[in-house]
Amino acid sequence: TKFFSDILGGPVEYTGRQLKGVHAKMSITEDAFSEVAELLEETLEDMGVEDADIETIMEIVGGVKSDIVTVSSDEQ
Numbered sequence: 451t452k453f454f455s456d457i458l459g460g461p462v463e464y465t466g467r468q469l470k471g472v473h474a475k476m477s478i479t480e481d482a483f484s485e486v487a488e489l490l491e492e493t494l495e496d497m498g499v500e501d502a503d504i505e506t507i508m509e510i511v512g513g514v515k516s517d518i519v520t521v522s523s524d525e526q
Contacts, residue, residue, distance in 0.1 A: 452466070474520060483518055506509075
């Protein structure tokens with residue numbers, strides 16, 4: 451919650467570990483990242499979040515993809 455608040459410009463500062471280090475050994479693929487991103491988008495839609503806000507959130511989340519994805523989907 452703190453992480454999302456911080457990256458989305460909220461009032462709570464995230465002071466935990468860096469994304470790249472946390473996800474380095476998790477073997478997260480591009481496909482897995484995309485699946486979670488799609489679930490997030492669907493959840494935001496279901497909660498009635500405005501389309502423009504969803505677009506902004508998804509752009510921000512997409513911006514951290516390179517810190518989370520550690521395995522190319524074709525390497526599986």
